[in-house]
Amino acid sequence: METILILGAGKSSTFLIDYLADSCGKKGRKLLLADLNSDLAKSKLKGKPHTEYARIDTENPESRKVLIAKANVVISMLPAFMHPVVAKDCLELGKHFFTASYESDALRKMQTEIEEKGLFFLNECGLDPGIDHMSAMKIMDEAKSKGEEIISFKSYCGGLLAPQSEDNPWKYKFTWNPRNVVLAGQGTSRYIEKSELKFVPYHQLFKRIETVSFPGLGDFDGYPNRDSLSYRKVYGLDDIPTLLRGTLRRAGYCKAWDVFVQLGITDDSFQMQMAQGSTYRQFLNAFLPWSDTLSVEEKLAELIADMDFSTFEKLQWLGIFESRMLPKTQ
Structure with a gap:
């Protein structure tokens, strides 16, 4: 069989x-x-x-x-x-x-x-990469069959929730390996915009976003996804002036996630060796400057200059300000 x-x-x-x-x-x-x-x-x-x-x-x-x-x-x-x-x-x-x-x-x-x-x-038999390639080629093949010239190609994709399931401030849920969500975007992204080569290093990735709007669904954050230029030849778009493959998240997600990037919490190149019995609050505090007068929340707001209520709400929902013990590590 x-x-x-x-x-x-x-x-x-x-x-x-x-x-x-x-x-x-x-x-x-x-x-x-x-x-x-x-x-x-x-x-x-x-x-x-x-x-x-x-x-x-x-x-x-x-x-x-x-x-x-x-x-x-x-x-x-x-x-x-x-x-x-x-x-x-x-x-x-x-x-x-x-x-x-x-x-x-x-x-x-x-x-x-x-x-x-x-x-x-x-390889690349999933949604992104995978189904996005097929939908892209379908659109481009149809355009070429009509004799049209493709001068710009932008493709955004994301594992997004149905509106009725958006029941947390992030409007996001884990549908794949959580570790991969944390590490997403590491490395430098590359694309071309109006014939100009663009590089977006990791520490800038969640700042350099484009607002993508869909009728009836609202606004989304779009950010560059890895090396878009590697698909120029594959897509048959060798001389195209603009080519970008990007990832979609709900509006506000990137600004909140960028807090973790700025603090260094998403850096997996070192081991923290927190003491057993440490709390989520102590974990967050380990990435903040020392102060004998300011609270964890105040230090974070002082360090992250553009902190707003929506961003703070997302962080608070995760429980990182709580004095609850971290899971035991082996």
Whole structure:
């Protein structure tokens, strides 16, 4: 029986699991779902026919290869840094390989060997990147078929909530790995605007936003997403004067998130080593100047010059001013 293996049963995998579990049953295929947490994998499959779950230790080559050997197609929904590791296993074992992540240099270097073995490796199969590429090409192909010249292309995408689900000040919820949300935007973004090359470093990213409005939905913050110029050739827009791929968030999100960037809270290059029993308030205070007279809130307002009520409300909703203990770390 043809078998599809999904590695990773996290938030981003949920709808993929549901879709393939249903389609495998109809087409006489088997879906094998593997995760470090086998109970989570079991619960995601909901006991549907033609499905099976397993535990996998992704850092153990034998654990990976035993499961990959059982599959015809492997879909990695693991963190992006694991994709090249799994891809090498798939090359060795002769399995087709898919991800929803950006195509990395490590995977590009495998192209010759992939082609020699007659395998199909496909990345960027998600919403962004993925569906946005298809909608972009559809629009551009239709324009070119009419003889029109494309002089500007801007594409914005985001994992946004339905209006009825916007029940917190951020108007945002985790639908993918929370760590990836925290680290989003690290590195310098690049695009071209009216033939001028533009670079946006991380510390400027959430300041350099464009307001994008949609009738009936209101305003959104749009900010540049990684390297837009890498898509000029892919999109067939080599000489276009303006090309930008961006991310959408609800209006006000970027200004509030920029507080964390300015403080350095999103920097994952060091370990904090907070004492056990530390509180959220102490965590925030660790990033603020020392004062024997000002409160945490006052120090933050003094440090972040453009703090307003809407931004403060978002931060307060997260609970970072509370004297509640941080989760225990191992």
